[in-house]
Amino acid sequence: MSIPVVPDQWLFVLMPAAAALIALTAFVVRYIRWRGQPAATRARATVDDAAGAGAIWRLAIAIVLAGHLLAFAFPEKVLLWNRQPVRLLLLEGTGLFAGALALGAFVVMVVKRLLSNERRGARSVLEVVAGTLVAVEVISGLAIAILYRWASSWSGVTLVPYLLSLIQMKPAVELVAGMPFLVRLHLVCAFALLAVAPFMERVRLVFVPLDRLTSWIVAPIGAIRRPVRSTVEGWSTRRVRNERGDS
Amino acid sequence: MVTPTPIGQLTIWPIVGTHDRSVHALRRVTTGVLMGFLLLCGPGRTASAAPDAATLFTARCSGCHTYGKGDFVGPDLKGVTDRHSRTWLTAWISSPDRLVRSGDPVATALTKKYKLLMPDLGLTAVELSALLDYFAAGGPDAGARLSDRRADAATQDEIEMGQRLFSGQRALAGGGAACSACHRTGRGSAGGSLGPDLLQAYSKFQDKALAWFLARGCFPRVPGAPLTDRETFALKAFLRQAGTDRAAGGSASQR
Numbered sequence: 001m002s003i004p005v006v007p008d009q010w011l012f013v014l015m016p017a018a019a020a021l022i023a024l025t026a027f028v029v030r031y032i033r034w035r036g037q038p039a040a041t042r043a044r045a046t047v048d049d050a051a052g053a054g055a056i057w058r059l060a061i062a063i064v065l066a067g068h069l070l071a072f073a074f075p076e077k078v079l080l081w082n083r084q085p086v087r088l089l090l091l092e093g094t095g096l097f098a099g100a101l102a103l104g105a106f107v108v109m110v111v112k113r114l115l116s117n118e119r120r121g122a123r124s125v126l127e128v129v130a131g132t133l134v135a136v137e138v139i140s141g142l143a144i145a146i147l148y149r150w151a152s153s154w155s156g157v158t159l160v161p162y163l164l165s166l167i168q169m170k171p172a173v174e175l176v177a178g179m180p181f182l183v184r185l186h187l188v189c190a191f192a193l194l195a196v197a198p199f200m201e202r203v204r205l206v207f208v209p210l211d212r213l214t215s216w217i218v219a220p221i222g223a224i225r226r227p228v229r230s231t232v233e234g235w236s237t238r239r240v241r242n243e244r245g246d247s
Numbered sequence: 248m249v250t251p252t253p254i255g256q257l258t259i260w261p262i263v264g265t266h267d268r269s270v271h272a273l274r275r276v277t278t279g280v281l282m283g284f285l286l287l288c289g290p291g292r293t294a295s296a297a298p299d300a301a302t303l304f305t306a307r308c309s310g311c312h313t314y315g316k317g318d319f320v321g322p323d324l325k326g327v328t329d330r331h332s333r334t335w336l337t338a339w340i341s342s343p344d345r346l347v348r349s350g351d352p353v354a355t356a357l358t359k360k361y362k363l364l365m366p367d368l369g370l371t372a373v374e375l376s377a378l379l380d381y382f383a384a385g386g387p388d389a390g391a392r393l394s395d396r397r398a399d400a401a402t403q404d405e406i407e408m409g410q411r412l413f414s415g416q417r418a419l420a421g422g423g424a425a426c427s428a429c430h431r432t433g434r435g436s437a438g439g440s441l442g443p444d445l446l447q448a449y450s451k452f453q454d455k456a457l458a459w460f461l462a463r464g465c466f467p468r469v470p471g472a473p474l475t476d477r478e479t480f481a482l483k484a485f486l487r488q489a490g491t492d493r494a495a496g497g498s499a500s501q502r
Contacts, residue, residue, distance in 0.1 A: 079424055149439050151441075
């Protein structure tokens with residue numbers, strides 16, 4: 001029995017489009033619902049395992065993500081950087097080390113959770129799916145770095161133009177169609193993760209700074225529209241609150 | 248005293264708890280990495296490629312001019328450096344409009360003949376000079392002669408240029424990634440491992456097929472800017488040399 005092959009058009013055109021649509025809609029809906037909640041409930045978003053493996057995981061994954069972001073935003077600069085072997089080794093080595101660290105921390109967190117007496121189930125099925133996808137992303141990313149070296153260079157002329165072609169709504173599937181299985185898996189899992197991410201509990205962590213940012217942007221507009229008298233009242237109330245140290 | 252809410256308190260990182268040490272460490276590390284990257288990228292910029300006249304000709308001139316194939320929208324450029332002085336050509340290509348307005352008889356006659364004023368191409372002085380040198384050296388005809396040349400006739404300089412192009416130490420005229428991003432030449436070489444090992448590429452494809460493949464390029468590096476004839480030849484020569492060296496090394500070790 002032969003395994004049915006999913007057409008490339010589905011994986012690399014339809015899937016990213018669907019993932020982006022789901023992510024955007026879910027994110028906006030969840031943000032609106034979150035804003036409607038009382039302030040005390042809103043601030044409930046916390047980070048599990050703030051120290052130890054959790055902190056290492058966050059640091060390592062932030063470095064890996066920053067590397068991916070740099071490679072996507074400045075592909076030519078990265079190619080320029082990689083022109084010197086020492087720089088290339090430094091960049092690839094940092095990525096590989098951070099990836100390995102992230103995987104190690106991830107494994108420690110999972111083992112700790114399994115050995116823990118505290119019985120805490122996953123918040124939802126999607127949390128489990130997202131966690132699995134993250135694990136696949138980290139493992140496949142590490143495997144790519146080892147088996148298909150200098151990804152920071154070749155991705156600049158393959159994956160980055162492909163992702164840009166998606167943004168420009170002119171998908172260039174030929175750039176990824178001939179890629180090895182691991183690279184395709186890494187991409188497909190990234191699209192799946194994009195779709196699942198807004199359903200995770202931790203998306204609240206993005207809402208807090210986003211809310212502050214929107215308030216900061218919208219505040220001057222509100223101040224212009226508000227009558228002068230109430231604006232002055234608002235200022236003095238805030239001053240009193242500040243001076244008293246009330247939140 | 249009123250203390251306005253500082254903008255600095257705006258948390259852009261998606262992590263709650265500004266007193267968390269790991270968050271501060273994370274911010275510092277990432278900011279440091281970003282700043283270091285941008286700073287270290289700076290000096291490399293000055294080492295960018297010199298303008299390649301063949302690419303310039305293809306990109307900026309060939310839309311209206313041919314080289315040796317007769318008049319098109321504008322005149323045939325073969326022998327243009329014999330027909331006009333370098334000073335006049337520089338003035339004409341730099342600003343055709345200004346030359347016509349100054350009443351230059353040749354510029355006026357050309358505009359009248361082709362019923363079109365040549366557009367200002369906005370070329371830099373270096374690009375313009377490279378282009379005129381290219382025409383004087385035989386233009387695309389010289390490139391065609393180069394692509395017909397066999398790799399075994401390459402000089403040491405050309406092989407070294409190929410090696411530098413392959414490793415990325417010298418940038419390709421059309422931009423994009425160097426060959427070593429995906430390929431290597433033998434097990435011990437520092438190239439990438441996404442694409443096939445090119446050590447045996449020359450012995451496998453030989454001169455013509457390899458030159459054709461190299462000129463075509465693996466991916467759309469930069470649309471409309473494939474490898475130049477000189478780059479193609481240099482890479483072909485380097486790949487031949489790499490294959491020959493390895494074969495010689497192998498037979499020596501067997502003995």
